[in-house]
Amino acid sequence: MELLKVEDLKKYYYSGLFKKEVRKAVDGVSFEIERGETLGLVGKSGCGKSTLGRTVLRLLEPTSGRVLFTGQDISGFKGSALKNLGTRMQIIFQNPESCLNPKMKVYEAIVEPLRLHRLCKRDEERERVQELIETVSLSEELLFRYPGELSGGQLQRIAIARVLGMKPEFIVADEPTSMLDPLVQAQILSLLKSLQENYGISFLFISHDTEVVKWMSDEIAVMEEGKIIDFR
Amino acid sequence: IDEETEGTAEGAEAGEGSQDLVVGVGTDVSSWYLDMFASGDARFVWAQVYETLVRLDSDLNVIPGLAESWESSDDGKTWIFHLRENVTFHDGTPFNADSVVFSYSNQSYVRQAVLRPVQSVEALDDHTVQFVLAKPMPLPFYLTHIAWPVMGPSCLDAEGNFVKPVGTGPFKFDTQAKDQEIVLTKNEAYWGEQPLLDKVTFKVIPEAATRVIALETGEVDMIIKVPEYDVARLEAEEGIQIHRKLTTFTDFLQFNCEKSPFDDTRVRQSVAYAIDTETLVNEVLEGIGEPAGGRAYSPVMMYSDPDLETYTPDLDKAKDLLEEAGWKDADGDGIAEKDGEPLHVTLIVSKGVWAARHNPMAQVVQGTLREVGMDVEIQVLDEGAISKLESAGDFDMILRSGYFVWGPYPRHFFVHHSGNPYSHYNNETYDQLVDEADMTLDSQEQEELYHSLQAFVTEEVPAFYLVHEEKVVATGPAVNGYVISSEDPWLNLSGIYLERT
Amino acid sequence: MWRYIAKRLAMVSVVIAGVTLVAFSAMYLAPGDPAEVIALARYGDDLSTSQIETLREAEGLDAPVHMQYLIWMGHLLRLDFGKSLVTSEDVLSEILQKLPATVELAIVSLLVSLLIALPAGVLGALRKNTLLDSGCMFVSLVGVSIPNFWLGLLLIWLFALILPLFPSFGYGSLEHFVLPALTLGSSMAAVTARLTRASLLEVLGQEYIVAARARGFDERTVLFRHALKNALLPVITFAGMQFGYLLGGAVIVESIFSWPGIGKLLVDSIFARDFSMVQGCVLFIAVLFSFSSLVVDILYAVLDPRIRYDRSD
Amino acid sequence: MEDLNVTFKTSKGPVRANEGISLEIREGEILGLIGETGCGKTTLGKAILRLLSGNAKIEGKIVYRDTDLLSLPEKEMRFFRGKEIGIMFQNPSACLNPVLSTGRQIAEIYRYHEGMGKKEAEEKAGEILELVGINSLRGHDYPHQFSGGMLQRVMVAIGLALSPGLLIADEPTKGLDTDTKLQIAELIAGLVRRENASMLLITHDLELAGSFVDRIAVMYAGEIVEVGKTAEVISNPKHPYTLDLLHSLPGSGFRTVSGQAPGLLSPPQGCRYHPRCSFRLEVCSQVHPALRGFCDEHLTRCFLSEKGRRKETAARPSLTLQSAPSGVEKEGAWNC
């Protein structure tokens, strides 16, 4: 059985203060992802990839359509089931600079999901954070800085470390390496890949770098104007 | 009056410029009709527009008003008033017996209150009115109250709705802007002495401090109710004149004589001995007013007993009296006890217009009583709360003022009459004396009765009378010829003329 | 947005019902027998019990509280505000007479306070930790600490007596506004200024401000075109609340300056237990208040495009 | 730039984000700046315009057309920002004002700098949006309504709006699909060339750098480790880091290098790359190499090249140094 199944998902944005404007960011998308598989998602800038990624996780309420995770429709999830979902499905955001709470130090940002979901004991916490930050090739000296004091690439890797700490089953990776130099990018991508191999993580991998997408993905979906026009 | 003002009239002619007087008052006139009490400073304005049948001069002697003379039957139950002729209301309608009947008809609220004993008011002829009472009563005294004047029936329209004030007074109503000002103009057809002013504007200035400044800046020519603490300063200012006169108002501490500790006369007397009313006047009221020392009737009032023995402060005596009553400080904390209960009493002060003078007075009382071993708790409350506590008898002392509103008004002593649900004092002798005094018409007898009542109150202390209030009016540099009158809600503008430089 | 506004307008009636109901029942819970207090105000001290009873019956004060409220509501639906229990004045006309003075004063005071507060707050933020900033801070802290009654009298004394520039009391011409508006405005200005400063400091620390500077804009442009709009959100909320407060609460200033406003009317009516007048005032204040809070909410959405009320994404 | 040092004061001590950077950008030139993330590229770019946050200390000299920017008072600095030196920030979602429509943010520039009317400025803003491939109607939209790539392009539009004399572009093409990327890159480069302006292009995209850039500077841990003509550096990298970087491209095998970039709080002694370097020499861990010419305009900061030895990828050179690095300077025999 597939891990994630998306059926005819739609997400429209409504805007305008007094007159309504509708933007169909995701307009009827269906796909499936098997356990341990990666679906690459490419498409022109602004075609709706990030929106799709966020809607799949129900960070945005879909306008219509269903998302099935391990066969269950996640739109009905509430309470502890929903909380549980947090550790199972995760997202690496495209814009790390605004995704970290400006008043939380890096350490707190990474430790937050661990504490929240009680993923490790209190006394192992520091060690775990240390480990995580090193897996994304960052030095521990960054731990006690605020996000405003970090470089773009460092932020991006912290966002990744934060997600990896939860050992999710499914990750939406929205251009996770856009700010990294090739060397580090290679490190991070290999890390993701090895994690996938070891733990059977599935990815929805959004990227513009065809080489990277090809290297990462089992299948590639091409999006245009809110619709998937091709699977490769 | 005529003789007095003649000289000043010339002055007015000599004075240049407009004769528009501006007076600062504290509250607006909210009602112009006799179905309601003219509260607050409204009466000062009413006094210019309306007139009463009987009047008081500035020293509180009864003189003819709209009635030229009056007489009563021997039993005092029938009163006949002979009205002044050739008087017209402001709208030109003639003043006659019908208007008196109209003014004291059943719709006037006084008939429901103090004039309840009046059974009928009838016009005997065009200028004679007869009041028939259920019991003997010195009616003319009552009819001096400016809140119960004679109004023209034409102040009502055909449906009986009030349209505008129609009186006979020296000034006519002109305009009113709610809570801002009331403008009156001279009544050219006034029956009495012509006012020298053309126009009087009453400006509503609720805050006393602002009122004082408005006088100092010249925005108003005259202010009433000048705060005591500003008097000395204003007096020293050039051009500003302070007019003071003792009034009938007296502040007093009313006791709840129905419950311990004040059900014991000795305890009340102890309070009377403890409090130095002279200090109150000198130190709290800046020397404005006269110490009462327990005397109920202000010296200006008719029947006030000049030889009445009042209290002179004596702390030891006060303590002795308390001890006699069983209150003794056994544990040395400065508070007396009886049966293990400390002497703890509440003193209620109203948050209303009197607060400014009553608050410090109450604190001085508190401080003084503390010295004889009484622990006083002050509660500043609004009228609603006070009336609740009062009807429930849930208090020990109330500091109040103003029961004795004006003139020789016999009803004053009803404040401690057991028939008054708020008196909290039951004494048959007292009740009897009051009833008798109220029904006596012979002034000799009246005087005797009132003297004995004053003596009774001083002796038995249902309330301890503290200070006879002084009325303070200040006038600006332009004002000439003002003569202050003792009658408080009365503002006598008759002799005033302006000289502006 | 239209739908939101419509919804909010509908809500106004809920607020009105709420405020008036609470006010009505509270007035009943307040100590004292209303009939007695009203009679006291109507007839003076010389009361007889029968007068109280007559009044109680005539004014329907003998009915159960909830009935009285419902009856009042019923009249209200027919746009009948009733007559004052104390003075028999028509409630509606009395309020309409006083409302303009109150609203005018509220608006002018708000403007005054913003005129003082915004520049002070902005200067404080721009010259953070300088003498100027400390000066602004000092003045504003002193400003909040001075009670209205003190400041009001001080201003009258200074600007009416010592320097006879403005009238000491009254309502009418433009000059009459100066002192009361200054009194009210400056005590509000303090908080607004501090809020503006704090909020602006936060915004000035944002990256997009650096980015705006990078475009070569002078500080004025950065401030006015880029930072202020963001920084204004809390300020607007506060100003909106202050406006609401001014509509009903400026009693002290009204009486110091003899301002014929609704605040004093309301308070006097409360103490006189003049139910119908209290209800009328409360109703008008509630309506105005609801409008000001709606305006604030709309301003939010206009100022911050991320805030939308119709649909939650 | 001469001997530029930037240090950030942090609770843990100073972070030396830029150390001893001497670099020149010539008139009409596009200089590419590549390097490990967090090595100080953005810091360098911002330092030129003095836009670093409050805890930064800048030392050294930055001269722009005969003006020492660091000694200017803040007021005058303004005249250099935007019109003379433009910058495209790396993080568009934080650098755009959330409460102003994008169109307005662009139009503002025209109105301010060129004194255009409102209408005109808005039209110009629309035009430039179209130029970066965004429908001009979207100018009414606010930043949060844009996709990541679109924001990136808005940043580009803002940077280009004034066609500055020197453009600092911090990863202007990240997050764009290949077509758009090329299009944007061409647009920027075209504009720069047309106006005979200069540009500092910070990027991680070596291919892009390869095709658009005149010279390349490579940074590592706060230092410039290699500078040279693009073709030179790409085809003939002199510093092991540059080499590793090139090898890690997906096209060339995705090879990773073990270890992580050193923290800038306490960078390793000696050569900063030595812990990860596969050609590590003994001296590398002790002595800090200087940046010196290897051949005409090709400078590098590596002891290997000092001996004039070209690295061979396979062999591990077993060279030892005869003299202290300070003496090496005089050696003139540089092979090309």
Add this chain to the structure above:
Amino acid sequence: MTDLIERTVRTEKAYLAEKRLSFGEFRKNRLAVSGILLIAVLCVLALFAPKLAPHDPLAQRLDSRLLSPSLEYPFGTDELGRCIFSRVIYGTRISLGIGLLVVAVTSIAGTSLGLLSGYRGGVLDEAIMRGVDIVMAFPNIILALVIAGLMGPGFSSVVFALVFTQWPAYARLVRGQVLSLRKRAFVEAARALRPSSFYIMRKHILPNCMEPVIVLGTLEIAHVIIFASALSFLGLGIQPPVPEWGSMLKAGIPYLRTAPHLTFFPGLMIIFTVFAFNFAGDGLRDNLGQPADQEVLSR
């Protein structure tokens, strides 16, 4: 293994150092320190009032009324000849107590409701905000009257009345902040962790909207102290002659022109308190996780 232990120890140290450091920063902040010192002074005044006051604050000496400040009476005497200095010192207990308690309770309650309202939105928001409208439009005096009638005078009834009337300000203010904060990307990112909304509010939204609350709270102290005295005239709470700054101010108003020291000194104490809490508040705000470099770079 040893490596691991060493590393743990190292981070541990770093972590602790971090904690200590933020206290250090706090100390460095001169303003905050002076604020705390001022508050300490106030607390000392309150605690040791009987020791510090030279006279009995209630003792009247009618023969020495309205005296100007002198050695015997450092702040002069009031209209009943009481020592203003002693009264001001004793007043610290009541005024500071009321001010602190009310501000603490209202800011916490108001902030929580504002958070809920802004973050949850929908019916709850509507309900809370209409509640706010009702309370704010509702004349406070009625409330004070009712409480005075039902609870009788006392410290607790003043506090209750003030709390009830003052919370909406915080609620509205916070809600406004929350409305825009909840649309920020980092909140969405935090939501992806699927915590409870309570958690998001507490950890992510609250710290970012404390600024105006602190500003309002530290300034509200003054209003509360003054307002408390207004209530005492309705029979609520503190009754004369108990020394309390607001009431002292009010009682001194008639003497504004003849004996200004009656109002000056209690007024000064209110200002003093407001300064103390503002300085401390500013310090607190700077330590609330404001990155040092987020400051304006104008030099």
